[in-house]
Amino acid sequence: MSAVLIEPVQASRAQAAPAIAAVLLGTGVVGGAFLKLLNTPAAASIRLVGAANSRRQQTQGEQLADRALREKLKTHGDVRNDALLLEALESHGATVKVIIDATACGTLASRHAEWLARGYHVVTANKSLAGGDLPGWRALQAALAQGGRYGDSATVGAGLPVISTLRRLRHCGDALLTLEGVFSGSLSYLFNQYDGSQPFSALLRRARELGYTEPDPRSDLSGEDVARKLLILARCAGFALRPDEVEVESLVPESLRQLDVESFLSRLEELDEPLATRYAEAKARGGSLRFLARLNQRGRARVGLVEVPANHPATRLYGTDNQFALSTTRYNSQPLVIQGPGAGPEVTAQALLGDVLALA
Numbered sequence: 001m002s003a004v005l006i007e008p009v010q011a012s013r014a015q016a017a018p019a020i021a022a023v024l025l026g027t028g029v030v031g032g033a034f035l036k037l038l039n040t041p042a043a044a045s046i047r048l049v050g051a052a053n054s055r056r057q058q059t060q061g062e063q064l065a066d067r068a069l070r071e072k073l074k075t076h077g078d079v080r081n082d083a084l085l086l087e088a089l090e091s092h093g094a095t096v097k098v099i100i101d102a103t104a105c106g107t108l109a110s111r112h113a114e115w116l117a118r119g120y121h122v123v124t125a126n127k128s129l130a131g132g133d134l135p136g137w138r139a140l141q142a143a144l145a146q147g148g149r150y151g152d153s154a155t156v157g158a159g160l161p162v163i164s165t166l167r168r169l170r171h172c173g174d175a176l177l178t179l180e181g182v183f184s185g186s187l188s189y190l191f192n193q194y195d196g197s198q199p200f201s202a203l204l205r206r207a208r209e210l211g212y213t214e215p216d217p218r219s220d221l222s223g224e225d226v227a228r229k230l231l232i233l234a235r236c237a238g239f240a241l242r243p244d245e246v247e248v249e250s251l252v253p254e255s256l257r258q259l260d261v262e263s264f265l266s267r268l269e270e271l272d273e274p275l276a277t278r279y280a281e282a283k284a285r286g287g288s289l290r291f292l293a294r295l296n297q298r299g300r301a302r303v304g305l306v307e308v309p310a311n312h313p314a315t316r317l318y319g320t321d322n323q324f325a326l327s328t329t330r331y332n333s334q335p336l337v338i339q340g341p342g343a344g345p346e347v348t349a350q351a352l353l354g355d356v357l358a359l360a
């Protein structure tokens with residue numbers, strides 16, 4: 001009973017003096033869901049001092065408090081200028097200052113280390129730095145060694161506690177032996193559903209309509225996004241891999257890679273035959289197909305389609321579930337398995353919020 005009474009008091013105090021000043025970069029699907037969360041009591045300690053999409057930004061308090069901010073930024077606001085956003089952050093009295101990156105923009109990600117070095121915290125759903133080139137990742141580690149915090153829970157599994165678990169195990173002296181799983185919500189859905197009864201292209205069109213794939217499904221089918229997630233996890237586990245050390249099997253045939261999106265979408269049927277053949281072969285042996293990411297003890301990393309036996313853990317996934325199976329020196333007879341919805345705006349935005357609140 002007392003907890004029920006205390007909570008609103010804490011919330012109103014926090015509203016009077018927000019402890020965290022935040023700039024939000026990206027007001028798309030995830031950024032939009034984050035803006036909605038900012039209007040809940042859980043986020044009372046956060047004051048938004050700037051928000052931007054790729055073309056416009058806003059730093060005026062009244063406009064930022066507008067519940068239609070995301071929509072309005074599409075047509076109104078100042079021209080994009082990172083320096084002015086940082087100025088708004090700098091001039092706020094809060095002790096904790098954070099830049100939240102809800103974009104997929106490589107140029108912005110390349111500035112994360114610089115922002116940390118300048119004394120800001122960074123919370124990100126953007127994988128481009130931690131899952132990108134090794135020099136960029138090393139620069140991030142160097143900046144973090146000087147202080148500042150990097151909230152990256154949203155980058156893998158949309159906030160499922162996989163990054164935090166890997167870090168915790170390592171902190172306790174445990175070592176990752178193998179990591180295996182399904183790291184993509186869209187590829188999870190596609191291969192959880194695909195049973196040869198309908199063409200893969202029909203299933204892919206449906207997944208796209210449901211918003212499970214990127215507008216250009218090649219971003220999912222290429223395996224590159226899964227490879228970035230595997231790099232992030234491998235690096236958390238102590239394997240400082242380069243991107244070219246991850247073997248990636250793309251499901252997009254060479255002939256479809258350079259097309260514009262519309263042309264690609266009009267030729268999806270070209271995906272059908274090779275996948276139908278692989279599915280039939282797997283089925284004849286009692287197995288099925290799953291798009292897996294794998295890392296072994298020697299740091300060998302691979303992303304691609306795998307024929308798995310009927311009792312494989314990845315055959316017990318639903319919808320767009322992600323799954324991460326970790327074998328370690330201490331979890332060695334059975335893997336530690338983390339599974340659940342690994343995509344979606346609400347859970348991803350919540351992962352961002354959790355990382356921001358953890359800064360205070």
Ligand SMILES: NC(=O)c1ccc[n+]([C@@H]2O[C@H](COP(=O)([O-])OP(=O)(O)OC[C@H]3O[C@@H](n4cnc5c(N)ncnc54)[C@H](OP(=O)(O)O)[C@@H]3O)[C@@H](O)[C@H]2O)c1
Pocket residue numbers: 025026027028029030031052053054055102103104105108125126127154155158342343344345348
């Ligand atoms: N969707 C999910 O379920 C999910 C799950 C986990 C992680 N993520 C990650 O979250 C990030 C965002 O995903 P999303 O689905 O929200 O993408 P989205 O809907 O395409 O939104 C991206 C947003 O970033 C903005 N943007 C691009 N470049 C920018 C720049 N230089 N400065 C400021 N804003 C910029 C875009 O602006 P415009 O509107 O002007 O183009 C847009 O508002 C991605 O890195 C994605 O991989 C997404």
